Amino acid sequence: MEQSLAAKHHEERRAAALAMGGQAKLAKRKAAGVLNVRERVDLLVDEGTFHELGLYATSPVDADKDVTPADGKVTGTGEVGGRRTALIAYDFTVKGASSSSVSNKKMAHLKDMAARCGMPLVFLTESTGVRMPDVMGGTGMGNGNEKDRFRRNRQSPWATAVFGYAFGSATWHTVCADFAVFRKGTVMAVSSPGLVSRATGQEVDGEMLGGWKVHADVTGLADAVADTDEEAIALVRQFLSYLPAHNGEAPPVVEVPEGSGSRSEELRTLVPESRTQVYDMRKVLEVVADEGSVFPIKARFGKSLVTALARVDGRTVGFIANNPMFKGGAIDADACDKATSFLVLCDSYNIPVVFMVDQPGFLIGLEAERNKVAGKVINWMNALSQVTVPKVTVMLRKNYGQAYVNMGGAGTADASAAWWSAEVSFMDPRSAVGVVHGITEEEHPEEYARRLDEMARDSTGYDVARVYGVHDVIDPVDTRDYIIRSLRDNHLARTNGVGEHLLSGWPTSF
Incomplete structure (x- = not known):
């Protein structure tokens, strides 16, 4: 009898924990077309693989213990694409997914586990921020321990999907992540619009303060944008498929899709001979990479530069490519930040870098200088000089000035070639x-x-090759083959494709 009562009590406690914020709140979300936290978890992990940790956690405040199932954070591990992954998911139906000492303890445990055990970590964030009554006063602040909470050494990848309102730790975990996707309608900021309006006396709405467009187009904190919860989670799964589970292994190698490399002849017409005529570099990458594998990063930010994960011959690479469709390919301050951030990602997770070069130099002028372009150029160079993964450079047309160096020239790449149409000068x-x-x-x-x-x-590709400034001059049609051969030659065979990760502690968020 006692065992039966214990079992019944356990099931009641389990049902209460799984009920989240209650039927009324769940129904309201469903009517709005928004998934609840457990539906998001189910979409992210492979079916039947989720192992929850902290299901029976609640608020440490006695008055709230019965209304805070899982203390507003669903945490645990599961498989994503067949690989064990740690997970922290915010439950907005429980006190707005606000953070307390207990939920912070849960999150700290998962972050530590991911780093220690070599697992990717995924955040599904939506939160009002810290749980205010818990932290007010000297005792609330004095009880905190923030020493290592946001130290990123990039032992394993972090990915974040942001839904709805995201304040407090939801913001911090987003800007710490290696990849952040924002669902449209999301608002992410340090503080809520109401608090900002009261503090500054300036009326602001959420979209103006930190809407998804702000972070996709202006701050660059959004690596991708999704229309729905489902699409956001699919993008997280896709991003992780390019990366290793941890920095001690090379990214996964996949089968080369049928048709890859079959369009190489198009490169002679995709890129006009006239260096003043624009074209879309993204179309070039689609031809060079494995079929359907190009995955843009920060596509709406710093558009004169393309950064994208892709696969070439089944192996993950990171493309950094000028795009003459925007600003003629001139590199502005935003593009510098974008390049540096991407180099950090690639170096941290053993992803070779491929530069595709067609640029007239760095953007100059009053706005550029006020945006600290000089400092950002050197940040990029500092990062590039510490990259230990293989680097391959292909110069398509124009390649001028200091940007020649930043884009893998002057010996900063392990392998370099120029198309026969290349023009290189100061x-x-x-x-x-x-x-x-x-x-x-x-x-x-x-x-x-x-x-x-x-x-x-003396500014042709042959002139650069004459002084061994490039290792080869190639027909555009041979670009994919050149990249494949160069990566085979320079793929850190002695260390199985694992670099030194000198950039793993580089500050996040530019």
Whole structure:
């Protein structure tokens, strides 16, 4: 009889914990077309693999213990694409998924487990922030222990999907992550719009303060954007498929899809011969990479530079590529931040880097200087000099100035080639004529033409190859094959594709 009563009591406690914030709140979410926390978990992990930790946790405040199932955070492990993964999911139906000392303890345990055991860590975030009554006053603040809470050494990948309102730790875990996808309608900020309005006297709404467009287009904190909960979770699963489970192993190798490499002849027409004619570099990457494998990162931010995970010959690579469709391919301050952040990702998780180069230099002017472009250029160079994964550079057309170095020139890459259409120099010869001789084509057409011919001399890919500034000059059609061969030559065979991770402690969020 006692055992039966114990079993009944256990089932009652389990049902209460699984009930989340109650039927009324769950029904309201369902009517709005928004998944609840356990539905999100079920979508993320492979069926039947979730092992929950902390189901019976509640608020440490006695008055709240019966209304805080799992203390607002669903935590545990499960398989994602067949690999064990740690998981922290916020339950907005329980006090707005606000954080207390207990839920913080749960989250700390999962973060530690992921790093210690070599598992990716996924956050499904939606929160009002800290649970205010718990932290008010000196005792509330003094009880905290934040020493290592947000130290990132990138032992294993972190990915975050952001849904709805995200304040407090939901924000911190998002900006710490290696990948963050924002569902449309999301608002993420340090503090809520109401608090900001009261503190500043300035009326702001959520979208203006930290809406998904702000973070996708302006701050660059959103690596991807999704229309629905389901799409956001699918993007997390896809991102993790490119990465190793931890930094001690190489990324997974997959079967090469049928048709990969079959479109190489298109490269001769996709990229116009005239260096002033624009084209979309993203189409070039689709041809060079394995069929259907290009996965853009920060696609809406710093658009003159493309950063994307992809596969070439079944292996994960990270593309950094100029895109003449935007600003003529000129690299601005945002693009510098984007490149540096991507180098950190690749170096931390043993992903070779491939530069596809067609750029007129760094964007100059008042706005550029006020956006600290000089410092960002050197941050990029500092990061690049510490990258220990293989780096391959392919120069397509124009390649000028300091950006020549940042984009894998001057010996900063392990393998480099130029298309036969490449033009390399300190600056655009047309600009150089004006700088050196102070003349324009309109005022002195004959002298301008003569001086331009002088400035443009010795700037072909063959001239760079003559001094071994590149290792080969290639037909555009051979680009994919060149990358494959170069990666085979430089894939850190002695260490099974695992680098030194010198950038693993690089600060997050630019």
